Amino acid sequence: MTAGGGAPAVADASSGGAADVFRNRPFLLLWLAQAATQIGGNMVIFGLTIVISKSTGSITAVSALILTFLLPAVLFSALAGVFVDRLDRRLVLVLTNILRGLAFVAMFFVGTNLALIYLLNIAVSTITVFFAPAEAAMIPILVPRRQLLSANSVFTLTLNAAFALGFTLIGPLIVKIAGAPVLLVIVAALYFVAGAFCWTLPSSPPASRVAAPATAMGRVREAEDAIGSVLLQLREGLDYIRGHREIRWSLIYLGIAASLVGVLGVLGPSFAQKTLGLGSEDFVVVVLPLGVGIVMGILLLNAYGRLIPRRRVIEGGLISLGVLLVAMALSGRISNFLASSTTQSGLPDLSLLTSLLSIVVAVAFFAGIAYAAVAIPAQTQLQEDLPADVRGRVFGVLNMLVSVASFLPILIVGPIADFVGTTVVLIIVAGSIAASGFASIILRGPLRAVERGSRAAVGTGHDPFVEALGAVGGPEPVAPEDHQPDLPASAASRARVVGTAADDDRASDRG
Numbered sequence: 001m002t003a004g005g006g007a008p009a010v011a012d013a014s015s016g017g018a019a020d021v022f023r024n025r026p027f028l029l030l031w032l033a034q035a036a037t038q039i040g041g042n043m044v045i046f047g048l049t050i051v052i053s054k055s056t057g058s059i060t061a062v063s064a065l066i067l068t069f070l071l072p073a074v075l076f077s078a079l080a081g082v083f084v085d086r087l088d089r090r091l092v093l094v095l096t097n098i099l100r101g102l103a104f105v106a107m108f109f110v111g112t113n114l115a116l117i118y119l120l121n122i123a124v125s126t127i128t129v130f131f132a133p134a135e136a137a138m139i140p141i142l143v144p145r146r147q148l149l150s151a152n153s154v155f156t157l158t159l160n161a162a163f164a165l166g167f168t169l170i171g172p173l174i175v176k177i178a179g180a181p182v183l184l185v186i187v188a189a190l191y192f193v194a195g196a197f198c199w200t201l202p203s204s205p206p207a208s209r210v211a212a213p214a215t216a217m218g219r220v221r222e223a224e225d226a227i228g229s230v231l232l233q234l235r236e237g238l239d240y241i242r243g244h245r246e247i248r249w250s251l252i253y254l255g256i257a258a259s260l261v262g263v264l265g266v267l268g269p270s271f272a273q274k275t276l277g278l279g280s281e282d283f284v285v286v287v288l289p290l291g292v293g294i295v296m297g298i299l300l301l302n303a304y305g306r307l308i309p310r311r312r313v314i315e316g317g318l319i320s321l322g323v324l325l326v327a328m329a330l331s332g333r334i335s336n337f338l339a340s341s342t343t344q345s346g347l348p349d350l351s352l353l354t355s356l357l358s359i360v361v362a363v364a365f366f367a368g369i370a371y372a373a374v375a376i377p378a379q380t381q382l383q384e385d386l387p388a389d390v391r392g393r394v395f396g397v398l399n400m401l402v403s404v405a406s407f408l409p410i411l412i413v414g415p416i417a418d419f420v421g422t423t424v425v426l427i428i429v430a431g432s433i434a435a436s437g438f439a440s441i442i443l444r445g446p447l448r449a450v451e452r453g454s455r456a457a458v459g460t461g462h463d464p465f466v467e468a469l470g471a472v473g474g475p476e477p478v479a480p481e482d483h484q485p486d487l488p489a490s491a492a493s494r495a496r497v498v499g500t501a502a503d504d505d506r507a508s509d510r511g
Helices: 019-022 025-058 059-084 089-110 114-142 145-178 178-200 217-244 247-276 280-307 311-331 330-346 356-385 388-420 423-442 464-470 491-501 501-509
Strands: none
Touching: 019 025, 019 145, 019 178, 019 464, 025 059, 025 114, 025 145, 025 178, 025 247, 059 114, 059 247, 059 388, 089 311, 089 388, 114 145, 145 178, 145 280, 178 311, 247 280, 247 356, 247 388, 280 311, 280 356, 311 330, 311 356, 311 423, 356 491, 388 423
């Protein structure tokens, strides 16, 4: 169905597998638009980090850049869906892509003007807040019900793969060959192409309302009701989290993982310059092996995760991650020690293995494995612990809280690193992560029976894309009828969420 069509045409597939989803042309075009914008967006994060790091030499300025990516999502995500539901989603997809493409063209012309870069990036991030719910809402329009799980799995897998491709591979490669300004032009082109793909999708006008408000006052009242609904869901989610100890710990683990990504993004360029003696754009020597390590961690969890209780994998991952980050921070001294020891002992020349770059690459690779051991089992545990009737609401709250939790370290590490240096801050962060692993062991105590049976294996589905979804730890896709974020839960549902919390904890303790 073309842009001017009415009802969408969906693929008449006999099954809901990934191959059938990709034979659905409208879905394929939406997925291509998602891949282009997600990869492009991650390329921009790397490119702008390099631009600001080179032009200012300030880690605090890089911290501010990361915050411009995060703040709009926290402030406006809850309300963006309310407005998207009142517009033609195809138009939202087209306009948001075109506007973001124009913003990146403008970034090309502002050069190193820090204030304008921040303002344009805030605009891009705010527009993206409206793109995301429109994109998610189009999926059930384009695919039949039996394909929803596979379609959502494909989108979640692409979301995670885009970071590895954009931030750790394509972005650094383009910056190294052509420079950050050229990268901005390429990303702008990707967004324009994505807008063209979305233009071919079927129209998706808002559902007709019997008593739609015709006045400005009516629209204001409807917006107030929507805000009240969001606050109600937030309160329900917080009540559920307070009443379930396992959920709280999973949230802590995921918050630590999210914070670490932000910290590495802030400190990365300075680490490449001051510790490795490279250009800021050469931070790829850390992020690329880190990404490869995460993939290896996923494979190891799939192969051997059934042998180890999930909590022990997470706690071991936290402690290992702390130790490895200390090794990365002290990689220069480790390299010098190994080189001198090799020379004094009369061993053959091992400079290739003991060089600073080799040590950093090796440490980053194993740090990626440790990161996967924390983030993936924690997300899987969260999926298993949440009942289906509250999963959508609680996941929304958890995602927002994890984003907020990652703000504090990003805010403070930049100024502290400018004052005491990147190495000291990395060691402090590493110590905090390792301490959290020991704290989990001590505070949570011995494994209970239910935890001994909870293994770290991921990816239990038969569809390869569903397995990959479980591996990368994305939220479990929820069918539209099960996930109604704009509607307040019933009193019975609220009583069930809050009222069973104490019983669940008591049962868990008895186990």
